[in-house]
Amino acid sequence: MDSRHKILILDDDPAFLELYKEWLSELPSKPEIHTSTNGARAMALLEAEPFRVLICDLKMPKMDGLQVLSIVRRRFPELRTIVMTGVEDEEFRSRAYALGVDLFWLKPDTQQNMQMFLECLESLLGRDAENGFRGIQSKSLMDILQMECLSQSSTVFRITRGSLVGKIWILNGDLIDAETEGARGEAAFRRILEWKSGTFETLPSEPERERTITKSINALLLETAQAIDEISSPVEGESAEEADHRKTVWRLATLTREGCEWVVSLPNEDEAAPEAWGTQSAAEFAAWMRHASKAVQRLGEKIEAGPWSHIKAQNLERKLILLPSKNKTCLVAWPPSSDSSEIFEQSKKLVTSWDS
Amino acid sequence: MGLLNLFAKPRPALQRLPSGSMTVDRDGQIVTSTVASSYPEDVLHEVAEEVVLLFQEARKAHLPLTEFRIHFASLHITAREARGGAIIFLSPAVSVTTA
Numbered sequence: 135m136d137s138r139h140k141i142l143i144l145d146d147d148p149a150f151l152e153l154y155k156e157w158l159s160e161l162p163s164k165p166e167i168h169t170s171t172n173g174a175r176a177m178a179l180l181e182a183e184p185f186r187v188l189i190c191d192l193k194m195p196k197m198d199g200l201q202v203l204s205i206v207r208r209r210f211p212e213l214r215t216i217v218m219t220g221v222e223d224e225e226f227r228s229r230a231y232a233l234g235v236d237l238f239w240l241k242p243d244t245q246q247n248m249q250m251f252l253e254c255l256e257s258l259l260g261r262d263a264e265n266g267f268r269g270i271q272s273k274s275l276m277d278i279l280q281m282e283c284l285s286q287s288s289t290v291f292r293i294t295r296g297s298l299v300g301k302i303w304i305l306n307g308d309l310i311d312a313e314t315e316g317a318r319g320e321a322a323f324r325r326i327l328e329w330k331s332g333t334f335e336t337l338p339s340e341p342e343r344e345r346t347i348t349k350s351i352n353a354l355l356l357e358t359a360q361a362i363d364e365i366s367s368p369v370e371g372e373s374a375e376e377a378d379h380r381k382t383v384w385r386l387a388t389l390t391r392e393g394c395e396w397v398v399s400l401p402n403e404d405e406a407a408p409e410a411w412g413t414q415s416a417a418e419f420a421a422w423m424r425h426a427s428k429a430v431q432r433l434g435e436k437i438e439a440g441p442w443s444h445i446k447a448q449n450l451e452r453k454l455i456l457l458p459s460k461n462k463t464c465l466v467a468w469p470p471s472s473d474s475s476e477i478f479e480q481s482k483k484l485v486t487s488w489d490s
Numbered sequence: 491m492g493l494l495n496l497f498a499k500p501r502p503a504l505q506r507l508p509s510g511s512m513t514v515d516r517d518g519q520i521v522t523s524t525v526a527s528s529y530p531e532d533v534l535h536e537v538a539e540e541v542v543l544l545f546q547e548a549r550k551a552h553l554p555l556t557e558f559r560i561h562f563a564s565l566h567i568t569a570r571e572a573r574g575g576a577i578i579f580l581s582p583a584v585s586v587t588t589a
Contacts, residue, residue, distance in 0.1 A: 198504055225582070226504060232563030232583075415552065422551035429540045430560055433567075436533055439507060440563025447548075447558035454553075 139165045139186035139259045144176045144202065145218075146194040154189070154218075157248060161256050173197030180210055186259055192219040192226060200226070200438045203233045207441060208431075214258050218251075232440040275327060275334070276355050283307045283351045288339035293326055295333075298486050300326035303343045309354065310345040315483060319346035320354065325487075327358045385411050385488055392484050395452060395467040399485075400424065402461055412467075419465055426456055427463050444478055455481040505530070507565050507582040514538040516574030525580060541569045541576050 143154045151169040158167050165186070170176040174197065180188070188206060192199035203215060216237040217230045230238050236258055242248040275293065279302065282289060286307035293300045300314030300322065312323035347354070389397060389411055396412030398419045408423075410416030430442045445456040453468045455478055466481040510525035518539035525534060548555045560567040561583075568579040 193504055200504065221504065225506065229507070229564045234563075418551040419553060422547050422553055425547045426544055429544060433537060433540055433560070434562050436536055437508065437562070437565060438505060439565035443561045443563065445558055445560050447555045449554055449556050454555075 139163060140183065141165045141167050141187045141189065141255075141259075142176060142179055142185045143167065143169045143189045144171075144173065144194075144199075145169075145191040146171050147191075150191075157252065158255070161252060161259070163256060163259055165259060173202040176202060177205065177209075180206065180213070185210075185213060187214045187216060187255065189216045189218050189255075192217060192221050192230070198438075200229060200233065201435075203230065203235060204435055204438055204440065207234050216255070216258070229438070229440065234441075275329070276359070278334070279304075279309070279351065280355065283309065288341065290337040290340055290343075291334050292337055293329065293334045295329040295486065298329065298483055300329075301337075302326060303340060305339065305341060305343070305345075309347050309349075309351045311343050311347055315487075320349065323347065323354060324358045324361060327355075328361075382411065388484065388487065392480060393469070393472070394480070394484060395469060397467070397484070398423065398465045400463050400465075402463065423456060423463055423465050427458060444481075446474070446478060448474075453477055457481055457485060459485070508534065508537075508580045509582050511577065511579045512538065513572070513577050514542055514575045516542065518542040521575070537567065537578065537580070538576075541567070541578055542574075545569070545571050545576060 141158060143151055143158075145151055145154070148171060151171065155167050155169060158165065168179060168185070170179055173194065176188070176190075179185070190199045190202055190206075194202075199217060199219065203217070206213060206215060215233075215235045216239060217235050218239050218241055219226075220241045222240060227238050237254055239251055239254070240247075242251055279291070282291075282304050284307065288305050288307075291302040291304070293302065298315065300312065302309065302323065303311040309323070312319060312326060314322045314326050317325055385397075394412075396410065398408050398410045398413065398416050400406065400408045400420045400423050408416045408420035410419075413419070426445060430445065434440060434442050442458065444458070445454075447454040447456070448470070450470065452470055453472050453474060455464075455466045455468070457464045457466065457478075464481070464485050466477075466484060468477045468480075472480075506529075508525050508529045510523065512523035512525060512534065513521045515521055518535070518541075520534060520538050523534065544558065545555055555571060557568070557570045559569075564583050566579075566581045566583050568581070570577045
């Protein structure tokens with residue numbers, strides 16, 4: 135079976151496509167090159183077989199590059215995208231990056247530029263989608279922490295999961311402190327370890343950091359693992375209904391702790407029923423959420439404004455954040471006195487922590 | 491030099507993002523607008539209609555809104571309810587730097 139990566143080049147100029155084909159055939163990984171002179175045919179090709187990279191021109195008749203990229207981002211989120219254009223305009227560069235392109239490259243006019251482009255492209259082809267904690271494959275955060283402690287290291291871990299950020303301090307193999315989202319010590323450590331995936335980086339050690347954790351790493355890891363098990367699987371003898379109830383109580387507690395009024399969560403499937411915490415009007419609110427999500431997506435594509443990140447709304451009684459994600463859309467309500475500049479980040483954190 | 495000539499072929503223009511404000515009545519008709527006249531009118535009408543509908547649907551859901559702001563990657567649309575209609579502000583979010 136041919137395991138070479140596939141690259142699709144989209145440009146309305148057939149002479150250019152020929153030129154690209156020739157250049158890209160020099161790549162060390164010898165990718166399979168396909169070409170298209172218009173957006174519609176490019177879409178058909180992308181539907182028909184999996185491609186690794188799309189190289190797209192901007193100025194094209196009928197469907198321009200920004201339109202193509204906006205559709206591609208929604209329908210083929212795994213596809214790497216490169217804009218290769220002669221348009222030297224900062225607005226279009228920013229808009230292309232806002233659409234999530236991996237690389238914006240002016241059409242090369244020298245051999246040196248071309249060589250640099252080929253190197254970038256080869257690097258993009260080589261990058262695989264990663265799961266778990268980026269940096270060390272097939273290792274959980276618990277494994278990584280245990281390894282650090284066993285090797286008597288002194289370091290600070292900075293762990294990021296979406297908008298959530300946590301830090302864990304290790305000094306001479308001892309866990310001394312943890313911090314995330316206003317929590318510190320053991321509570322913060324447990325919260326961070328509940329995150330199933332994310333990225334981490336190691337920072338220089340901070341020997342002066344105040345010690346808040348005195349338990350051994352192994353004892354804490356064991357306790358945390360048990361707590362995670364209890365949340366994710368029903369307690370012995372507990373019915374599914376009781377487990378659901380326990381989860382709901384936990385979510386309501388988080389909601390109250392964060393100062394939020396209510397949350398409605400609507401799966402992205404058309405007929406799916408909403409779930410709600412803190413309100414009885416889930417069905418009514420879900421009808422608006424469904425309407426708003428579709429209308430805004432339509433508008434974004436029409437204007438070529440890129441994907442929508444959220445809607446911030448308000449009335450006299452509350453402030454609202456409508457937050458789309460891959461599988462669901464959430465409507466989060468905050469009291470009218472909440473700080474408008476913070477409720478988007480707070481809503482994201484709340485929803486992410488529920489998913490963790 | 492041959493390559494440079496190749497890149498210089500005439501191409502269709504790319505559509506810029508709309509910028510400005512407009513007032514819209516309860517039927518989604520544009521009453522006044524400061525958006526450049528070169529921007530396609532049909533797209534602006536669509537924006538106006540969708541905004542008014544978003545307010546109306548929210549009222550139906552017993553969630554009457556006084557204001558909302560849609561955050562796209564490269565544009566923000568802010569809408570304020572005004573007697574059944576709306577005032578709409580379109581602001582490109584992209585940072586444009588001039589060297």
